[in-house]
Amino acid sequence: MPVRSEVIHPYDWVKVGAYAKYIWTSGLTVKFPNDTRLWFRVLHSPVVLEWAVLDKQGDIVHLNVTLFINGTAYILPPGVTVFEAEYRDVIYRKTLFFDVDLYTREASLDGQPVGKTFFWAEPYATPGEEFIVSSPPSEPIVGNVTYVKTWNHPAVGKEIRIYGVYALQPDPYVCASYVFSWYTGVVIEPTLLTPWVVPPEKIGNFEGMFPNGTVFNVTRYAGEPVGTNLGLDEHDVIFELSETNIDISVESTPEPEATDAGIWKYLPYAFIATFIGLVATFLIVRRRK
Amino acid sequence: MSVGTALALTSMFFASFVYPVMALTDWDDDYSPDHTAYAYVAGAYVYYPPPLGYYDQAHNGSITEGNVIRYAFTRFRGFNNLDVEVYNLPFNLANHTGKYKIYSYDDIWFIETYTDSGYGTIPQSSVTVEIGPPGIQ
Numbered sequence: 511m512p513v514r515s516e517v518i519h520p521y522d523w524v525k526v527g528a529y530a531k532y533i534w535t536s537g538l539t540v541k542f543p544n545d546t547r548l549w550f551r552v553l554h555s556p557v558v559l560e561w562a563v564l565d566k567q568g569d570i571v572h573l574n575v576t577l578f579i580n581g582t583a584y585i586l587p588p589g590v591t592v593f594e595a596e597y598r599d600v601i602y603r604k605t606l607f608f609d610v611d612l613y614t615r616e617a618s619l620d621g622q623p624v625g626k627t628f629f630w631a632e633p634y635a636t637p638g639e640e641f642i643v644s645s646p647p648s649e650p651i652v653g654n655v656t657y658v659k660t661w662n663h664p665a666v667g668k669e670i671r672i673y674g675v676y677a678l679q680p681d682p683y684v685c686a687s688y689v690f691s692w693y694t695g696v697v698i699e700p701t702l703l704t705p706w707v708v709p710p711e712k713i714g715n716f717e718g719m720f721p722n723g724t725v726f727n728v729t730r731y732a733g734e735p736v737g738t739n740l741g742l743d744e745h746d747v748i749f750e751l752s753e754t755n756i757d758i759s760v761e762s763t764p765e766p767e768a769t770d771a772g773i774w775k776y777l778p779y780a781f782i783a784t785f786i787g788l789v790a791t792f793l794i795v796r797r798r799k
Numbered sequence: 800m801s802v803g804t805a806l807a808l809t810s811m812f813f814a815s816f817v818y819p820v821m822a823l824t825d826w827d828d829d830y831s832p833d834h835t836a837y838a839y840v841a842g843a844y845v846y847y848p849p850p851l852g853y854y855d856q857a858h859n860g861s862i863t864e865g866n867v868i869r870y871a872f873t874r875f876r877g878f879n880n881l882d883v884e885v886y887n888l889p890f891n892l893a894n895h896t897g898k899y900k901i902y903s904y905d906d907i908w909f910i911e912t913y914t915d916s917g918y919g920t921i922p923q924s925s926v927t928v929e930i931g932p933p934g935i936q
Contacts, residue, residue: 592881676870717887717889721891
């Protein structure tokens, strides 16, 4: 039996109605275009990030992307402190419509190109491979594939095969990890990033660290199209998959036991070779007599 | 008691009616759901709105698991009363290690300690602890 990567055509799952939901369970801050911020201190339900395929025309996938937060928040116009701020129950819902190229992941929002997105990525990644997480104009965020493994996912309820990506770069600063379905490329754990420039008087208060322990100053944080346009006001928020109708499980097309097939598929050839050998031996022995 | 001390105490007492002065010393800790990451945070505050700030912040974050294969770190952050981040300092950790540090940044409303061993939910190995005035924890 062929392995799933040989029978499933990549991106076959991209159909109208395909969706995935992700959750985040801690408080966070969102920002409106007028710089008023909502600082959610208490959540009445997990923060939900959801995307769904609305349409597909050629290689372009039309996506509905929604961020939903229900909680109690400080309402902070610019310059207002928590002492002065209104603190009440708030529902925040923001929906965006992205057009995403299925193969390059380049997206546009309201007709404006916004760079690569990561609702899905290339399937069948291998450890060590370079991975472009996102490409805001002129400043790509680049990581590496760090592992491939099979994992019994609590939300899916089945084993899924995944690969992980880790990105660490000093300027603009990124320290983020991602998990994707190995067979389909669907993102399992996206990290949303929003840009922020460290005020000059605060430079030195923000640091990053390379794996070898070398410390560096952070002067600005990187953003990517999804987190930035949804209004998040956090350096990074890691969402976790909670629900999807896309088949990302291993069970639906299990990988075969490769060793058995490797041995037994040569059996007919061995039989023919043995038969020819025996006939030849018989004929030679008979002629010598 | 000197006249100067008396004057200072009197000024602070009456200032407390004008400014929302707040003094507290508190700590909190938490394990990740699978007990592989641990964060402890402690703070001592005497909070006066700027420019009369006095603040100490103590953080401790550690990783208790023994199979960190990607990365592990703890991150110490402080925020002011505008919910604007004032400092953000990560430290790499190895298996069964931690980091403890005390800061004296001005203008801190609450502090957060976060540890993560880089697995996301595979397994769940991260924890966040916040400490600050009532309503923060």
